[in-house]
Amino acid sequence: MFSGLSSSRIGLIQALIACLSWGLMPVYFKLLQNVDALEVVSHRIVWSVPLLLLILYFRKNFASLVAAARDRKLRWLMLTSSCLIAANWLIYVWAVHEDHILAASLGYFISPLMTVLMGRLFLGETLSRSKWIAIAIAAVGVSVLAMQALDTLWISLALAASWSCYALVRKIAEIGPITGLTAETGLLFLPFMLLLIWLTFNVPASGSDQHFGDDRTIDLLLIGGSIVTAIPLLLFASAVKKMTLAAIGLLNYLAPTIQFLIGVFVYREAVTLSHMVCFLLIWISLALFSTDSYRAGKAARALPSL
Template sequence: MSRALSSSRIGLFQALTACVFWGLMPVYFKLLQSVDALEIVAHRIIWSVPLLLVILYFRKNIASLGPAFTDRKLRWAMLASASLIAANWLIYVWAVHEDHILAASLGYFISPLLSVLWGRIFLGEKLSRNKWIAIAIATAGVSVLAVQALDTLWISLALAVSWSSYGLVRKIADIGPIVGLTAETSILFLPFTLFLIWLTFGLPPSTASQHLGDDRMIDLLLIGGALVTAIPLVLFASAVKKMTLSAIGLLNYLAPTIQFLVGVLIYKEALTPSHIICFALIWISLAIYSTDSFLSGKAARKPQSV
């Protein structure tokens, strides 16, 4: 019993650390303001590959990478998830650079609710009455924001759709989180390497330039993008094995909450009445959704314990 409690506490610490990493991500990318968003994503992908391979080696799990490239169905799934994660990262970094952190955080608040909807549409998962109410309230919140913030609403929706769709593909694909990310970044490695070569040699029609080598701090931050990507994922993947899914589900809202606070308190982004109403409705919908999920999980476990 005490061992299980200790394991749960370790898992909670790991999950909290991962969420704080993700929540403070805007601060990291703001330090790279002088670098184009696409170049940042390219470095994040390229440097992640060797780091993730090292992690898999020490976890004695490199063999699990084989099916991602040899199994036809899994290969297509990895290609789809790689495209979605690249698009999500690019939109997110661009949004941070353009002072749209609030719009980005809203996207990650909407994402879990979209995931529920995707589960109903594509996987035939049944939705309770409370979950439908939660989705309706969230839709109302987004509609309110559309009235006054239509110019940034696309950022929130693009991030929510890409992230929730990525989750759907990864749920269907039979592959672990770290192995999957290694496969995805490996798929993206060649095209983004060619992109950086194109920047380095200034090949037409490029007018941009490669920033690696210009400044030591920028170099460290570009390479460090691999650590920022891998560390929270490894911690969260480990925490999932030690904690209940209901607890993990609630912690998923910590990262966008931190991002929201970073945008308002640190970077002084404008918080309009429509933002306040929208976020309030989203938080209410998430509270209803989380409570319903917790009670459903508790009811499902009760017969087993009896």
């Protein structure tokens, strides 16, 4: 399929497919709107485990999972990251179900900047003047939104914070993306499987209109949550090895942009003046941030090797 293409072009195609998949995620979870968000996330976690184990088997990478299980520090890091990713998924699915796609997309626009700030605070990474300005502009944008949309701002901040903290933990943990996700979902498997069993026998308490087993289409969508979780990540992880970090950084903004457009033009979510001002400032901030990252990467590549 990709014969004759350069490695960087293959990486670009893989990254675009992954980002397009993430961008269209609201449409997928809207199809499951009659299923409680907690139940959707539970199925996403439970069905991801066998799929990820199968991927590890074909990649002949079980040894990395065994090594991670034997490392005490890594186990604690994986437990932390598993809690963060579960919280992120739950907030996101709930936000989509409750018609807050714009708030969710804003969270993923803010998260790269918050991640950089956390890197400075906790890892001692240096920030250029342009990046500090970018973070300050983003903070102003969030403050503007807080004046008029305080009721949904917590969604954006919670998604940004949980994803940024997740990225920080995963940066510290020496584990690959697929192996790490397998470890995380593996740790969450038992409690969420027990939760699904409880919801099955306590239908009124779940709050859902539909459940697994009620409709074949819903069943397939719930199982398919594992595929939309694992496959884009696998493609993106492969693309990272073939592309420059500057290009990858720019592509990270494609998914929330698609989500924003879907929220406005497909699901007709209301866009207020504070939304427009906030998103404009965020986009200016990201433009400054990306330009500075590109220049820094270009300068680093221009240095002669010693």
